[in-house]
Amino acid sequence: QETVAIETLTDGFHLLIDALKLNGINTIYNVPGIPITDLGRYAQGEGIRVLSFRHEQHAGYAAGAAGFLTKKPGVCMTVSAPGFLNGLTALANATTNCWPMILISGSSEREVVDLMQGDYEEMDQLAIAKPLCKAAYRILHAEDIGIGVARAIRAAVTGRPGGVYLDIPGSLLGQAMDAIEGRKSLVKVIDPAPAQLPAPDAVARAIDVLKGAKKPLIILGKGAAYAQADDVVRELVEKSGIPYLPMSMAKGLLPDNHPQSSSAARSLVLKDSDVVVMVGARLNWLLSHGKGKQWGEPYSKKFVQIDIEPKEMDSNVEIAAPLVGDIQSCAQALIDAMGPDWKKPPTGWTDAVRSKVEGNIEKMASRLQGNATPMNYHSALGVVKKVFEDRPDTILVNEGANTLDFARSIVDMSKPRKRLDVGTWGVMGIGMGSAIAAAVETDCPVVAVEGDSAFGFCGMEIETICRYNLPICVVIFNNNGIYRGDDQNRSGSADPATTAFVKDSRYEKMMEAFGGVGVYATSPDDLKRAIFEAIDSRKPTLINAIIDEAAGKESGNIGSLNPQSVVAQA
Ligand SMILES: Cc1ncc(Cn2c(C)c(CCOP(=O)(O)OP(=O)(O)O)sc2=O)c(N)n1
Numbered sequence: 001q002e003t004v005a006i007e008t009l010t011d012g013f014h015l016l017i018d019a020l021k022l023n024g025i026n027t028i029y030n031v032p033g034i035p036i037t038d039l040g041r042y043a044q045g046e047g048i049r050v051l052s053f054r055h056e057q058h059a060g061y062a063a064g065a066a067g068f069l070t071k072k073p074g075v076c077m078t079v080s081a082p083g084f085l086n087g088l089t090a091l092a093n094a095t096t097n098c099w100p101m102i103l104i105s106g107s108s109e110r111e112v113v114d115l116m117q118g119d120y121e122e123m124d125q126l127a128i129a130k131p132l133c134k135a136a137y138r139i140l141h142a143e144d145i146g147i148g149v150a151r152a153i154r155a156a157v158t159g160r161p162g163g164v165y166l167d168i169p170g171s172l173l174g175q176a177m178d179a180i181e182g183r184k185s186l187v188k189v190i191d192p193a194p195a196q197l198p199a200p201d202a203v204a205r206a207i208d209v210l211k212g213a214k215k216p217l218i219i220l221g222k223g224a225a226y227a228q229a230d231d232v233v234r235e236l237v238e239k240s241g242i243p244y245l246p247m248s249m250a251k252g253l254l255p256d257n258h259p260q261s262s263s264a265a266r267s268l269v270l271k272d273s274d275v276v277v278m279v280g281a282r283l284n285w286l287l288s289h290g291k292g293k294q295w296g297e298p299y300s301k302k303f304v305q306i307d308i309e310p311k312e313m314d315s316n317v318e319i320a321a322p323l324v325g326d327i328q329s330c331a332q333a334l335i336d337a338m339g340p341d342w343k344k345p346p347t348g349w350t351d352a353v354r355s356k357v358e359g360n361i362e363k364m365a366s367r368l369q370g371n372a373t374p375m376n377y378h379s380a381l382g383v384v385k386k387v388f389e390d391r392p393d394t395i396l397v398n399e400g401a402n403t404l405d406f407a408r409s410i411v412d413m414s415k416p417r418k419r420l421d422v423g424t425w426g427v428m429g430i431g432m433g434s435a436i437a438a439a440v441e442t443d444c445p446v447v448a449v450e451g452d453s454a455f456g457f458c459g460m461e462i463e464t465i466c467r468y469n470l471p472i473c474v475v476i477f478n479n480n481g482i483y484r485g486d487d488q489n490r491s492g493s494a495d496p497a498t499t500a501f502v503k504d505s506r507y508e509k510m511m512e513a514f515g516g517v518g519v520y521a522t523s524p525d526d527l528k529r530a531i532f533e534a535i536d537s538r539k540p541t542l543i544n545a546i547i548d549e550a551a552g553k554e555s556g557n558i559g560s561l562n563p564q565s566v567v568a569q570a
């Protein structure tokens, strides 16, 4: 039995790390534990940035946000079963948002799982993950690690991006093999997200539909932000002269104060437009599925839709001009086809939109002033609005109900990919993970404007923020409750739905407990001073902003989605 010199060997641990590094993955968001603890240590030793969280769900939200910001798959690593399940919510959320993310979870050996023999944290994770993500793979042999990682990376970013599950049975990591053979087994992924050009006849059809428009509208979605095709998107909007409406995470693709922005006239443009160009945006619940009174009656909309996913077309309403391809290629093709003499929309339309925008901005402006205490959503967000005007490189993370709805329309963004929020699902709890990823991936200061209930889903990660000394300022809009803090239950007892939280909770002391800066802010002036100080000092900060508990409304702007009981009303 010849003895093989150890230096001529590699193993699963190191092949996995080498495969990730070979493909430019330089960060892992994880919670350590059996069987991946040493994997994290070795990865860090090989120069990968490994951040350890307090709960896998937030490591996963960080990985998803990293995917959105970088166009590379964000990697979340967890232990088996419960750790995997905690990460799965974030994987499903990334898939729903069309963001590239890979969840790597340790797992039990197949022979034990398949016989259900009761292993430590035993679960058939691959089977459970499959329906909830874009693709799922398991690797059993060290020599397959190279191809397995390559498949996961390509699946995450190609076409419509999404979440991929990679199942790593514990024994794989310890498998040794010849180092030279191991190196040869690694795969560098070539052109994982190739340009997908639209068909010339599809472009011609889209131009035809656009030429017939009297009141056109462009809707920019987070797919347009993700695509990082900023120049061509801007050129398409400005060359066409068409008013545009950015969805929340597309804000900043063009500055929100752009003369063609119709955000402040959303109801008018959805109702009165006749041709609508969807650019990396879906006609899902966020846009009332493209039908109903919000879209004007009698209904006569014509849609042009740019999307990399062919099956998205006709998802909710007929698409008159489907343009299947990536945003860069489709927008460029439209610009080329528009030619040098493109006729801008009738001024009757663009002037009507513009004056509605200016009127609504005027009306809102007065509500954003004032130094009264307690603050309300408008006076507090008037401060946040000013901060982002002065610090355009700062990234805004935002979640809550009223805290989200009001901030989305009040806080203008002037640069792309500077706003991270609850996404397509409307998930509470994305705040801290998103803030950590934003700070780690961009090194920009981050301000996370959180409802107090939303913060409750992820608050323990402020210790993670302090441990890595990240430039994150958490602003909690403390209105003492979910939606509102003074709602009464119709049955008279304590309201389980909008339970008022402990009155005057001193959240800022949590941050002080971990060495961060805690601020108790009761006035807009307090709030402004504290946010600027946090951004400029780059110190982990939590500002407990006291908001009038009567200021909000249940479910923010989407209360109408609640089912109504006919019995209870009787
Ligand atoms: C994971 C999860 N759980 C529950 C909800 C339901 N929900 C919940 C619980 C919200 C909290 C709103 O309270 P808040 O304090 O964060 O914000 P405001 O008080 O400013 O409205 S908003 C909302 O849609 C959700 N969207 N996501």
Ligand SMILES: Nc1ncnc2c1ncn2[C@@H]1O[C@H](COP(=O)(O)OP(=O)(O)O)[C@@H](O)[C@H]1O
Binding pocket: 096, 097, 098, 160, 161, 220, 221, 222, 223, 224, 226, 227, 247, 248, 249, 250, 279, 280, 281, 282, 283, 284, 286, 306, 307, 308, 309, 312, 325, 326, 327, 328, 423, 424
């Ligand atoms: N590079 C890209 N090119 C074209 N479409 C893309 C690209 N990346 C993502 N998409 C598409 O963008 C859409 C994003 O829609 P959605 O998440 O609903 O945005 P929003 O919520 O902002 O309206 C998805 O249908 C997705 O397929």
Ligand SMILES: [Mg+2]
Binding pocket: 451, 452, 453, 477, 478, 479, 480, 481, 482, 483, 484
């Ligand atoms: Mg609240």
